[in-house]
Amino acid sequence: MNSNSIAAQSNITNHISAHYPISWSMCRAEQATLIQILKNIKPKVAIEIGTYNGGSLQVISDYSEKVYAVDLTPSYRDKRCDNLSNVDYLIGDSNRIIPELVKKINNSDDIVEFILIDGDHSSEGVLEDIINVLKLKPKQPITIILHDSFNPACRKGMRLYDYNANPFVNYVELDYVTGAFNHDGLYREMWGGFACIALTPEKRLTALEISAYQDKLFKTTYYRSIHFFRKFFWFLKPFYKVFKK
Numbered sequence: 616m617n618s619n620s621i622a623a624q625s626n627i628t629n630h631i632s633a634h635y636p637i638s639w640s641m642c643r644a645e646q647a648t649l650i651q652i653l654k655n656i657k658p659k660v661a662i663e664i665g666t667y668n669g670g671s672l673q674v675i676s677d678y679s680e681k682v683y684a685v686d687l688t689p690s691y692r693d694k695r696c697d698n699l700s701n702v703d704y705l706i707g708d709s710n711r712i713i714p715e716l717v718k719k720i721n722n723s724d725d726i727v728e729f730i731l732i733d734g735d736h737s738s739e740g741v742l743e744d745i746i747n748v749l750k751l752k753p754k755q756p757i758t759i760i761l762h763d764s765f766n767p768a769c770r771k772g773m774r775l776y777d778y779n780a781n782p783f784v785n786y787v788e789l790d791y792v793t794g795a796f797n798h799d800g801l802y803r804e805m806w807g808g809f810a811c812i813a814l815t816p817e818k819r820l821t822a823l824e825i826s827a828y829q830d831k832l833f834k835t836t837y838y839r840s841i842h843f844f845r846k847f848f849w850f851l852k853p854f855y856k857v858f859k860k
């Protein structure tokens with residue numbers, strides 16, 4: 616099959632890219648879920664941490680009245696994002712920008728209803744983003760989607776927040792959408808997946824249970840992944856590099 620016919624086939628089967636042409640760093644299941652969530656909520660205000668090309672942003676912008684899009688750099692952003700007239704681009708480290716933005720929103724009439732966290736993928740970076748966005752006072756229910764909950768570092772960051780200490784958190788699911796095992800020879804990484812956190816304006820009265828619906832799948836995959844290997848067999852790295860060649 617030549618490359619033209621492969622391209623034609625992927626156009627035929629990719630119903631999402633027909634509507635949203637900017638490339639995404641998300642799989643089809645994640646794209647479809649994100650579209651459906653936004654279609655249901657139609658947020659007055661949305662926040663995205665981690666814009667990159669603008670793949671997820673093109674959808675968030677489509678369904679929201681106003682979007683704050685945060686990224687370290689605008690350099691990867693697709694030119695077509697310039698047409699998204701309801702987006703306010705905030706350039707810099709989310710760790711600095713989100714606290715300022717949250718303070719501004721808490722003192723304004725802005726009603727945040729949706730947040731995507733997909734920026735710094737280290738455990739500390741994910742945790743900082745959660746700590747900072749969860750300082751928002753919910754005026755309406757807020758749905759927060761966190762990308763890459765199947766990645767061990769991101770998942771660890773997502774687990775580190777003390778959700779029970781925040782009375783507005785009413786739901787936490789680490790496997791809202793299950794992630795994937797990228798088994799490219801020896802390079803076996805775990806990525807993708809959506810965690811979901813729901814906030815409500817009413818305070819929670821009972822203890823909260825953090826759900827991880829596919830934790831067994833996560834653990835089974837982890838022991839076969841490069842993440843486990845790197846953590847416990849780091850001293851074999853020079854041999855691994857030779858073997859990989």
Ligand SMILES: C[S@@+](CC[C@H](N)C(=O)[O-])C[C@H]1O[C@@H](n2cnc3c(N)ncnc32)[C@H](O)[C@@H]1O
Binds near residue numbers: 638639665668
């Ligand atoms: C995986 S990409 C986002 C993909 C995008 N959400 C999508 O689905 O198309 C991650 C982005 O987060 C940005 N990023 C990483 N660390 C960040 C930080 N501390 N503050 C703001 N943005 C950050 C990177 O520059 C990169 O563009």
